[in-house]
Amino acid sequence: MRLGDMMTTNVPLLKEEDTLAHAVKLLRQTKLDGIPVVDDAGALIGIFTKANLMDAFLAGARPEETITPYYQRRVLTARVDTPYEMVEEAVKTSPVGTGVVVDDRDNVVGIFTKVDMIMSLFKRTERLANQLTTVYHSMHNGVIVVSRDYRVELMNQSAAGILRLDGAAVTGRLFPEVFPGLDLAPVIEASQWRIGVKASWYGVTVMCNVSPVTAGGQVVGAIIIFQPLTELDRIASELETTKELYETLLTVLNIAYEAIVLINEEGRITLVNEAACRFFRKREEELLNKPIEEVMPHSRLLRTLKTGMAETNEVQVIEGQPCIVSRSPIVRKGKVIGVVGKITYQKLEEVRELSEKLAEMDRELSYYRSKAEEARQLVTFRHIVTVNKEMQRIKEEAERVARGHSTVLLTGESGTGKELFAEAMHNASPRRHKPFIQLNCAAIPDNLAESELFGYAPGAFTGAQREGKPGKFALANGGTLFLDEIGDMPLNLQSKLLRFLEDQTFTPVGSTRTVKVDVRIIAATNQDLWRKVEAGEFRRDLYYRL
Incomplete structure (x- = not known):
């Protein structure tokens, strides 16, 4: 002005x-x-x-x-x-x-x-108030503004939707009465910030960030920004699933008739099944944490630990008894961290015949698997070769992240291998047998971006295919969608991507039917997204969600 x-x-x-x-x-x-x-x-x-x-x-x-x-x-x-x-x-x-x-x-x-x-001044204040109202009502996160006397002054639409409350009915009421369990005294009285505070309101568990509102150097209230803990709940579910799988593994090991022995990188026994206890005639506690040489003199498990080479179906005499022994290294991040040994000592004749057939099948399977690998030419972390310590650290971190389901954001200059990392993470994840779909956000015209991402229904627009077309989300169902150059995604599409990240649902163009899929998002950019956020060219809530 x-x-x-x-x-x-x-x-x-x-x-x-x-x-x-x-x-x-x-x-x-x-x-x-x-x-x-x-x-x-x-x-x-x-x-x-x-x-x-x-x-x-x-x-x-x-x-x-x-x-x-x-x-x-x-x-x-x-x-x-x-x-x-x-x-x-x-x-x-x-x-x-x-x-x-x-x-x-x-x-x-x-x-x-x-x-x-x-x-x-009146006109400028009115315009700024309208702009502020538009901003906080369009935010994906819930926002509550509280006055110096602890009364609710504002609550945006997202907050009302998350908590299923009437914003008008809440305004003017005392905050502790409506939202119990969150102490604002340190913020309003001592001007402290509270980050990552957990609260439960109206059946919804949320994570809150609380900051003081100041005017003229004095605290005049507080602002609470929160979001539901859906993402953290998903991680907790993954941990519970891991625990169940571990318990299932122990059950399977104990019903096997082969003796199973696992040693760590120090050569000490860390796991044995019931068949191994019977074979060595010892209790589990007498075997655990013992050096393998004390339990099995001249054991070849240490050789496998050193060389990293697997040995299968070898005949060996242990405790005066002929056995068929297999040894396989346990590798993590390219390093051998242990060895698992399998000793077959019961019904040996039947096992010997079976093992010969299995060995032949293993050779055939290995041959066809190698041919299939050559045909597919999958990118894995083994293909990313580096001697740079920082790149090795990033590679190790990516391998850890690959095993989860959380959204991933890759940043770096053009030509630094972001696409290779994305494909390697997919191939190292539990989704590796499902599709890996790529989309370059900078290469799609704005008017086609939504239909390319979400697909469209039959007859959605002039020139559309008669039978409709599935979008990238539908094609990547069960697998991974790689969004390259995410910084060039149009603002109107950013809000729809944010909604998808919330509940994994979308509506194709021209359709009234909501589609739910299971897709992991890996995004990449060569731009400084935070600067784009500050310039109003990229959504702040989408930045934090990625």
């Missing part, structure tokens, strides 16, 4: 030869405190104010006299393009209530008064 947006325009002008009576007439018509005075060329030479008029009549001047002896020669002027901030500072410091606005040729274009400034 500039001075030209705030001034009073179409202001009449006086000349030196104009009479006091004419000046009175103009002042009454315009209701202004002063009228600019110009010369014959139209240049500003002074201003005639109501105070000047009263001084003239007090001095005994007659109405038909000219204004020449009475108008002010010193005038406060300002350029029409003066910024709002400079105008505000001038109004605060100047004792003059009226100023003349001129253009770059010093021609009078208007009058500016302190009343104009007040009206402009």
Whole structure:
């Protein structure tokens, strides 16, 4: 906003030869405190104010006299393009209530008064309030604003939707009564920030960040930003599933008739099944954490631990008894961290015949598997070769993250291998047997981006395929969707992606049917997303969700 947006325009002008009576007439018509005075060329030479008029009549001047002896020669002027901030500072410091606005040729274009400034402030405040209201109502996270006296002042639409409350009914009520369990005293009384505070309201568990609201150096309230713990609940579910799988593994090991022995990288026994206890004639606690050499002298498990080479179906005499032994290394992040040994000592003749057949099948399977691998040319972490320590650290971190289901954001300059990391993470994840779909957000026209991502229903628009078309989310169901150049995604599509990340559902273009899928998102960008967030070019809530 500039001075030209705030001034009073179409202001009449006086000349030196104009009479006091004419000046009175103009002042009454315009209701202004002063009228600019110009010369014959139209240049500003002074201003005639109501105070000047009263001084003239007090001095005994007659109405038909000219204004020449009475108008002010010193005038406060300002350029029409003066910024709002400079105008505000001038109004605060100047004792003059009226100023003349001129253009770059010093021609009078208007009058500016302190009343104009007040009206402009009202308009500016109203516009900022409308902008703020639009922002917090469009946020994906819940927002609650609390006053100094702990009363709810504002609650955005997302907060009302998450908690299933009527925002109007909550406004004005005491915060502790409506939202118990969250102490705001440290924030309002001591100006402290509270990050990652858990609360449970109306059957919904949320994670809150609470910050003080200040004005003039004083805390005037607090703002609470929260979101439901759906993502954390999913992680907890994954941990529970892992625990169940571990218990299932122990059960399977104990019903096997082969003796199973597992050693760690120090050569100590960390797991044995019931068949192993019977074979060694010892209890489980007598075997665990013992060096394998004490239990099995001359054991080849240590050789496998050192070489990392598996050995299968070898005949070996242990405890004076012929056995068929297999040894396999346990590898994590390219390093051998243990070995599992399998000893078959019961029904040996049947097992020997079976093992010969299985060995032959293993050889055939290995051959066809190698051919299949060559045909597929899958990218794995083994294909990402580096000696750089920082890159090795990133590679190890990516391998850990690959085993989960959380959303991943890869950042880096063009050509640094973001696409390779994305495909390697998919192939190292539990979704590796499902589709890996790629989409370059920068290569799709804005008008086609939504239908490309979500697909469209039959006859959704002119030129659409008659039978409709599945989008990338539908094609990636059960697997991974790689969104390359996420920073170039249009803003309107960002909000729909954010909604998908919340509940894994979407609606194809031209359809009224909601589709639910199971897709992991891996996004990548070569841009500074945080700068785009600050510039309003990328959604803040989507940035944090990614």
